[in-house]
Amino acid sequence: MIAPVVIGVLIFFMIPTFWSIYLSFTDGPDYVTYELVGLQNYIDMLSPDSEVWRELLNTCYYAFVQVALSLVVSVLLANALNANIRCRGLFRVIYFLPSVTMAAAVGMVWRQLLNSQYGIVNQFLGLFGIKGPVWLTDPNFMMLGVIIVGVWSSAGYNMIILLAGLKNISKSYYEAAEIDGAGSFQKFKSVTVPLLSPVLFFVTITSVMNGFKMFDLIYTLAGSGATVDKFMQYYRTMVYGIYEKGFLYHRLGAASAESVFLLVIILILTLIQFKLQDKWVHYE
Amino acid sequence: MSEIKLTQRKERARFPVGRVILYALLIFWAVFMIMPFVWMFLTSLKTRPESMRIPIQWIPAEAQWQNYAEVLNKYDFGRYYFNTIVVTVITILYQIITCSMAAYVFARLEFPAKNFIFMACMTVLMVPTQMIIIPRFLIVMKLGWLNTFAGIIIPNLPSIYGAFFLRQNFMSIPRELDEAAMIDGCGYFGIYWKILLPLVKNGLIAFGVLSTLWCWNEMLWPLIVTSRADMYVLSIAVSSMQGQQGNNLPLQMTAGVLAMFPMLIVFLIGQKNLLDGIALSGIKA
Amino acid sequence: MKKLLVLVLALMMALGSTAFAAVELEFNYWSSEQEDGINAVIDAFNASQDEIHVTATIVPWDQFWEKLSVGLPAGSAPDVFTINALNVVDYAKNGYLLDISDLFESGAVDLSKFPQSAIDTHTIDGKLWAVPKDYDNIAVFYNKSMFDAAGIEYPTNDWTWDEFIEIAKQLTDADNNVYGVALAPKGQQLVYDYIAGNGGQLFDEEGNCVVNSPENVEALTKIAEAFLSGDVTPSVEALVEIDANTRFQSGMVAMTFDGSWYTAEYVECWGDDLGIVALPVMKEHKTTSHSLGWAASATTEHPEEVKTFLTYLGSQEAGELLSTVVIPAYEGTDTMWSDNYTAYGADVFTLAAAEDWTVPLPAASHNAAEVFDTFDNYMSEICSSGEVESNLAALQDEINALIAE
Incomplete structure (x- = not known):
């Protein structure tokens, strides 16, 4: 009964993955004519002046900041929705809407919304007398713009999971805390966070993993405008780098080596998170 | 006993303020979530010049349904x-x-x-x-x-x-x-x-x-x-x-x-x- | 369940295939603005015989090259596709392209009818790999109503770079985000033209990059000054947010440097207010000319049918049909195109070809696409920082390293 899934995974995921690892030791104009070059692609990639470090930095910046912001927002929203409020169902649906959207359309729309002159983000900031930054070309704000879009599209999904986690926390813990004289913040800190930690853990792992694999947003948000390296260097994540090398510049060996590097990073991060889990995750 | 009552009364007293802030936040976030969709839909009904006005023109003068056709x-x-x-x-x-x-x-x-x-x-x-x-x-x-x-x-x-x-x-x-x-x-x-x-x-x-x-x-x-x-x-x-x-x-x-x-x-x-x-x-x- | 699935899939595949008994050929191109003309050519070919049926598909620029880079080595690419100077080099060297020399040797496609620059573009290692499709070059598109409002006379083909800068300044109203011109800091639409127009070169005869020369420093210093003065063109950054094309079409700039391929779109946008004039002269009249070709995949299952199709594409009739949308390469059909737009001054494009103002788009002998992107990147850098010499030196080293790889 597991055959259809396992065989499929074997053929369309496992074999390609190992094939790709093999390609990372080769070099050639395409994936039909190539020669084995040993570790050369890895040596080039890991040299100090290689582009990959910049890409790694961008990827980490995006993954960690986006995940942190998205988690804070979704914890707050989940708590707010867990309070006894009207129209909870409606809010829930609205917050989830961005997760329903096609990535191709998301980038297309946000590229316009972030425009410094006619985009609504800066017009909104203008209401408070803030002169919005030039999101699409100012190196200090470019990735932040992508992060905003990332939070916009992921917070709702995380919130739904956290909300369910909150519902599972028995009321008696809060009552006990109140008897001990705890205020709202105290209750949040000493009851909500520890008891929510397994769910938070799950959300963190999946979000960080998705953050490291982020591609669509960069492809649609940046790809159409700032394609010269002068701007692209602030956007280019590892997966975008892999795509560019593999599909646009026909450097399949280098692209494969970078994929292997990324895969190793994701594996290490996951392991670290599982180790850390013991430190802060409390199971009931 | 009296202490518990005190805190409860305090809770109740600042209740409305908290509620207002809560709803304000929820609504703000909902607007943030929905705005891109609204913008997208309205833009699909604009003419080309209308879509690029500065400052932004929200409502098209005449809905261009023929874009869909x-x-x-x-x-x-x-x-x-x-x-x-x-x-x-x-x-x-x-x-x-x-x-x-x-x-x-x-x-x-x-x-x-x-x-x-x-x-x-x-x-x-x-x-x-x-x-x-x-x-x-x-x-x-x-x-x-x-x-x-x-x-x-x-x-x-x-x-x-x-x-x-x-x-x-x-x-x-x-x-x-x-x-x-x-x-x-x-x-x-x-x-x-x-x-x-x-x-x-x-x-x-x-x-x-x-x-x-x-x-x-x-x-x-x-x-x-x-x-x-x-x-x-x-x-x-x-x-x-x-x-x-x-x-x-x-x-x-x-x-x-x-x-x-x-x-x-x-x-x-x-x-x-x-x-x-x-x-x-x-x-x- | 499995059986049902197979049945459904089989049904779907049957629906997908067409009812023609003729040999099916796939043709891909990216120039969506040429759709009407290309469809006319394909329809005429399909109607002219019933052994071959060609299906044409538009694939957007980025995806076009993604698909070819995956499909060509594997042998799954479309049978026929359009190709440009940047990709023909590596594709020919990697053996992806069908050898069509016999078409030219037998005279099935008469090469004497095509401009030499178009033939040169697609000749690699002494062999021509594509049937020349069209040619294009760069000129200035301007908005007559904005000139009228400012009381400035329309420019003429013999205007100089300095006159051009002066006019652009008069038309600029930076406070209201209106500029005289939108210059894109790119090779083809700006820098290649003035490298040649100022007596410089990008590659020497051996194909080495020689961009760091006194002539080129001079030309680029003038270009960078235009960007940095703040009252000629929007900045490099501002152009990333709203590109030159969009600015010109929404009346935010009075002039733009662009290729002949945009003529129809600009005419549609501005009608009688549109004017076209030659690029302003720095030292001599030069404009970058590029030519697309019709090429075929080496692994096509139907090489003979493909050659029949290519022969038709190299005919006068195909050129005539194409002349509604693009400047065809076939002798005499180019002016059929410009006749449609003479009122706007589009004859400047054919004039440039006739007067020999054109220089072919410089393509590197290896890694051409990456070299092209690297060049444009440095141009953005130069035009936003004004640092000409150091950047040109670095650019030259980087390009030579890419070619030598």
């Missing part, structure tokens, strides 16, 4: 709808059946190397798609599936996420049910099919909706395996519009709205099951 007729969206629906329907039917079977096995049965197989499958979730797409393409080509529905659909059929997602659902059902059925002479398949499947119906619907959304929105793979426009799916059509009509915002947005609309409906119909189902997948992790 133009995209549907001139850009062959009817064909793309058909293709996308075929791909999506086959994918979700197949995934619901195979993933629930695998999920049942992983949740209930014991056999050698089970954990190894499960963990091996889980690591697949970490592999970036861009890494495997070219070898995958070669496999599909060797099978002679380029430019066919088989090529678009089959490689995306095995869903390890689906198996994992539904496994959580099976695990939330007490084992006693299986045991009772076993005593009544039910085989493993019988337990799965007759006893458990009806009980995880909500999870199946949730996964079905989620999988529909992903399948509908998937772009890179269909693009690589199709070279003929009559095999395009909607996501490719939308990004083609961005390439072809680079500075015609209204047409681009019209294409976006058209591509997203069916998913909005699917989501609104399935939202209760979907949201509850997603929640469950996270809690039992």
Whole structure:
């Protein structure tokens, strides 16, 4: 009964993955004519002046900041929705809407919304007398713009999971805390966070993993405008780098080596998170 | 005793202020979530000059519904709808059946190397798609599936996420049910099919909706395996519009709205099951 | 369930295939603005015989090259596709392209009818790999109503770079985000033209990059000054947010440097207010000319049918049909194109070809696409920082390293 899934995974995921690892030791104009070059692609990639470090930095910046912001927002929203409020169902649906959207359309729309002159983000900031930054070309704000879009599209999904986690926390813990004289913040800190930690853990792992694999947003948000390296260097994540090398510049060996590097990073991060889990995750 | 009463009174006294802030925040975030959709829809009804006014002109002077007619007729969206629906329907039917079977096995049965197989499958979730797409393409080509529905659909059929997602659902059902059925002479398949499947119906619907959304929105793979426009799916059509009509915002947005609309409906119909189902997948992790 | 699935799939595939008994050929191109003309050519070919049926598909620029880079080595690419100077080099060297020399040797396609620059573009290692399709070059598109409002006379073909800068300044109203011109800091639309127009070169005869020369420093210093003065063109950054094309079409700039391929779109946008004039002269009249070709995949299953199709594409009739949308390469059909737009001054494009103002788009002998992107990147850098010499030196090293790889 597991055959259809396992065989499929074997053929369309496992074999390609190992094939790709093999390609990372080769070099050639395409994936039909190539020669084995040993570790050369890895040596080039890991040299100090290689582009990959910049890409790694961008990827980490995006993954960690986006995940942190998205988690804070979704914890707050989940708590707010867990309070006894009207129209909870409606809010829930609205917050989830961005997760329903096609990535191709998301980038297309946000590229316009972030425009410094006619985009609504800066017009909104203008209401408070803030002169919005030039999101699409100012190196200090470019990735932040992508992060905003990332939070916009992921917070709702995380919130739904956290909300369910909150519902599972028995009321008696809060009552006990109140008897001990705890205020709202105290209750949040000493009851909500520890008891929510397994769910938070799950959300963190999946979000960080998705953050490291982020591609669509960069492809649609940046790809159409700032394609010269002068701007692209602030956007280019590892997966975008892999795509560019593999599909646009026909450097399949280098692209494969970078994929292997990324895969190793994701594996290490996951392991670290599982180790850390013991430190802060409390199971009931 | 009196101390508790005091704090409770204090709570009640500042209640309205907290409530107002709470609602303000919730509404602010809702507006933030919805604004891009509103902008998108309104822009799809504008003329080209209107779409680029500074400061922004929100409401078009006259709704340009012919943008929709133009995209549907001139850009062959009817064909793309058909293709996308075929791909999506086959994918979700197949995934619901195979993933629930695998999920049942992983949740209930014991056999050698089970954990190894499960963990091996889980690591697949970490592999970036861009890494495997070219070898995958070669496999599909060797099978002679380029430019066919088989090529678009089959490689995306095995869903390890689906198996994992539904496994959580099976695990939330007490084992006693299986045991009772076993005593009544039910085989493993019988337990799965007759006893458990009806009980995880909500999870199946949730996964079905989620999988529909992903399948509908998937772009890179269909693009690589199709070279003929009559095999395009909607996501490719939308990004083609961005390439072809680079500075015609209204047409681009019209294409976006058209591509997203069916998913909005699917989501609104399935939202209760979907949201509850997603929640469950996270809690039992 | 499996059986049902197979049945459904089989049904779908049957629906997908067409009812023609003729040999089916796939043709891909990216120039969506040429759709009408290309469809006319394809329809005429399909109607002219019943052994071959060609299906044409538009694939957007980025995806076009993605698909070819995956499909060509594997042998799954479309049978026939359009190709440009940047990709023909590597594709020919990697053996992806069908050898069509016999078409030219037998005279099935008469090469004497095509401009030499178009033939040169697609000749690699002494062999021509594509049937020349069209040619294009760069000129200035301007908005007459904005000139009228400012009381400035329309420019003429003999205007100089300094006059051009002066006019642009008069038309600029930076406070209201209106500029005289939108210059894109790119090779083809700006820098290649003035490298040649100022007596410089990008590559020498051996194909080495020699961009760091006194002539080029001089030309680029003038260009960078235009960007940095703040009252000629929007900045490099501002052009990333709203590109030159969009600015010109929404009346935010009075002039733009662009290729002949945009003529129809600009005419549609501005009608009688549109004017076209030659690029302002720095030292001599030069404009970058590029030519697309019709090429075929080496692994096509139907090489003979493909050659029949290519022969038709190299005919006068195909050129005539194409002349509604693009400047065809076939002798005499180019002016059929410009006749449609003479009122706007589009004859400047054919005039440039006739007067020999054109220089071919410089393409590197290896890694051409990456070299092209690297060049444009440095141009953005130079035009936003004004640092000409150091950047040109670095650019030259980087390009030579890419070529030598």
